[in-house]
Amino acid sequence: MTHFTAPHIEYSQLAPVLIVLAVATLGVLVEAFVPRAQRYLVQVSLAVVGSIAALGDTFWVFDKLNPGHGTVHPGQVVAEGALAIDGPTLFCWILVLGFAVMGVLLFAERRLEGGVTAFAGQASALPGTDAERIASTQGMEHTEVFPLLMFAVSGMMIFPAANDLITVFVALEVLSLPLYLLCGLARRRRLLSQEAAMKYFMLGAFSSGFFVYGLALVYGYAGSLGYAQIAAAVAGKTGSHGLLLIGMGMLAVGMFFKIGAAPFQAWVPDVYQGAPTAVTAFMAAGTKVAGFGALFRLFYVAFGGARTDWLPVAWAVAILTMVVGSVLALAQTDVKRLLAYSSIAHTGFILTAFLGARSLADIGPGNIQPVQALLFYLTTYGLTNIAAFAIVTLVRDSSGEATSFTAWTGLGRKSPLVAGAFSFLLLGLAGIPLTSGFIGKWAVFASAMSAGAWPVVVIAVLGSAAAAFFYARIIVLMFFHDPVADGPSVVLPSILTSGVITVCVAGTVVLGLVPGPLLDLLGRVAVFIR
């Protein structure tokens, strides 16, 4: 081996990811060189401009690759087979970047905390010490949250695009580590926040261990880490079948942990509750997009040939997740925890789309495809959930956000607009017709039903009925009860938060009334390149 061949990198197709990484790195430099007073403004504008530029570039790449226009190869495998830039990837990028813009805006909200962001003034100061008091009286802020967010975004972009097991693992870590940190940075209730970060980190690290072990086993089976080679090995039935089964199982554990599917959902309520609400909003939407994108690609592209082996497990996990999420949500008395359990239930609902796996030949023209249903659901779920968490940040008393059910009692009388918007979002999450949630549910259930998974669909509709009950409970609480004495009030946010809420609510309405164009688009792009 005398000469070295430089890898061929398709920079123009990868530009959106590179932009985000560059912005994140620049953000670190800003922390080092820009005076404290100007950092907030610089960081926020850098993050917003960077995300929007990446978003614009994604559209450009989309236009150039033109996935789903009858071409034989809808997309391109780039970077020596490490990444697949195809329709699902690009749509995931659009979603993640859109959610990132909203996340930055929510992170940047200062009016609710009286002039500072919702993040700890000085994360290193121990809770309850003088150092913490000094930091908060001086109005200190951690503007590092913006570069951290951008690093997480880059991971979320690579995760669904990854086309070999090493890349997918690296992306998993890149998206997780900043999130662990962000979860621990709440300004109020810091112990709870730090506990959440610790739990998330410990369990996340543990699940990564499973993932790596699975990766090694699958390598042992297929002799390669690339999805295409694994798919070929699975199709050729080389290697030991037991090795493949254990490997797939281990990889699935890592994936199911990230998306919060039962029985790996235990971290979700604690982390969602403890993390600063803006982080929860972004994390809930972004991680789901990235995680499901990666899960689908891994199991459809690499392990598609072993469908009959993993589908029964997926059935069980989907059913368990829906049941656990819906039933445990019934017992909640805290809005943030309730939304967390609802998010588990929704993971179960999205997993029903996963069960729609069948060979492409079985999908008739014009029929709903699993990936199409998935991407639509992720869009609607992300928008609705971000807005719901953003509204949670508005209901406050003297100790910060008031999230207990008692505090929300009678909110409809005090602030009909906010309570009305929240109720609408809850109806969207419950999947009541004329909201986007209904169309999303229909799509994923139809995907499962088309593949013959009707028992799961029946359980899913019963789970939806249970879910409707706990959503309706909050509406009852807000509208049909009188407010408690000296309860919390709704604080008027700046244009940043209210803008995000408005856009998301509008999205929930529009996608409920005219979902056709988006569904048609997704029908064309929802094909993985192999």
Added chain:
Amino acid sequence: MSFPWLTVMLAVPVIVALALAFAPKSISATTVKQIALGTSLVVLVLGIVMAIRFDNNGGMQFTETHDWIKTFGAHYALGVDGLGLSLVLLTLILTPVVILASWNDGDEGRWGPKGFFAWILALEGLAVGVFAATDVFLFYIFFEATLIPIYFLVGGYGGPNRAKAAVKFLLYNLFGGLVMLAAVIALYVESAKATSGPSYLLSDLSHLHVGTDVGRWMFLGFMVAFVVKAPLFPLHTWLADTCEEATPGTSVLLVSVLDKIGSFGMVRFCLVLFPEASRWATPAVVVLAVISIIYGALMAIGSDNIPRLIAYTSVSHFGFIVLGIFVLNSQGLSGANLYMFNHGLSTAALFLIGGFLISRKGTASISRMGGIEKVAPVLAGLFLVSGLATLSLPGLSPFISEFLVIVGAFVYSPWAAAFAVTGIVLAALYILVMYQRMMTGPGPEEIASSPISDLNVREIVSVVPVIALIVLLGFFPKPLLDMLNPGVQHSLVQVGAHDPTPTVPLSGPLSGGTGEGGSK
């Protein structure tokens, strides 16, 4: 392009409702009420014009079809046949009646009169959508959407336990609706197998061939939703609780209009889409219907609360309607279709007049009333007429429909008819005993000390049109039967049922002058 009648009748109330909801706080309660009443009257006039232009033998009319969600095969498709038109008209007639009768009922509630009348108008528009939808997906959307106005009307403007009643209502109906969703999705899967791609249009689906097992499962999915909606034993328990807490106006809209979605859905969807399964399920449904007839009547006899009693009479009457549908012959089905309209009228009158009385007495308990007819003769008189309509006195409109249903049941099986007839006897008992205990006699002590006033002009004006229609259709049901009967024949052809033996001329000699009604 022709004038989109149904879209206008659907959209106008909804738009006005939205406008009312977002109207400035300064707008006075009287203005709100006048706007609501005016809107409902305008829509009623439109409906009457449409009914005049309706051609009885023209099948599905006033159709509008636009692609909505191509991927799902869903269309924005509206149209009415005789049955659809009759129920749309029922909705349009009862809405102004309810608005006028409930003039002051919204004042005390949680969101004041603005919210009350906005929800009522929204409900009117959505109900028109349900009865006019000719696309299963669109029907499902409206079906679920109608729950929301009722939920808020019950939860915001009812008795002391209204929040609980609202949730019970929502959960039962949502449960039924979601089970139906599974069947709706299965319908998509079946229709997507066709070469032309998925379509939810009724006209496409009625040609769809589904396997026996799949068809039966889907039938059950639809049927569960409809049995909850048109409450049949054993899924009826939400109705009495809801009516007990709701305002009379809300109860009218719920029982007279929305519960008809259940029986309407059985005719429109179960029979047409799943003929084989409908024939297969007939014995079980007939048994359930007969149980409902007797059980509802017995529960009504045992009720001491006026709205609960009326709700249970409706359980009994829905038993008759469903019996008429599933005996699968022209007498039964035509009687059931007619019954849907007539039951809407008689129950509305009963709820509203009962409501007037309850608001005067401050109690809904029958045992605490008595001697009302002396102090409020007009109220008592109108109550008696609507009560007699409910027990199907000849000469009042429900009689003809009930008679036809029993004839149909007899043709199907004399046993079913024999059991169903007991419902009529029991009806006489619950209505007349209620009247006797409430209106006649000296009454308890406090009657003398707190005499109540008779109905005022507004209240009389609101219920008289309903009573007049009951009497009119009791003597002359021909226009309505003519409108409904072509659809009956069409449904029977779809379901593949044949009238056995020479048909009895439909209602001809009995009601005086409906000669050609059933002979087509």
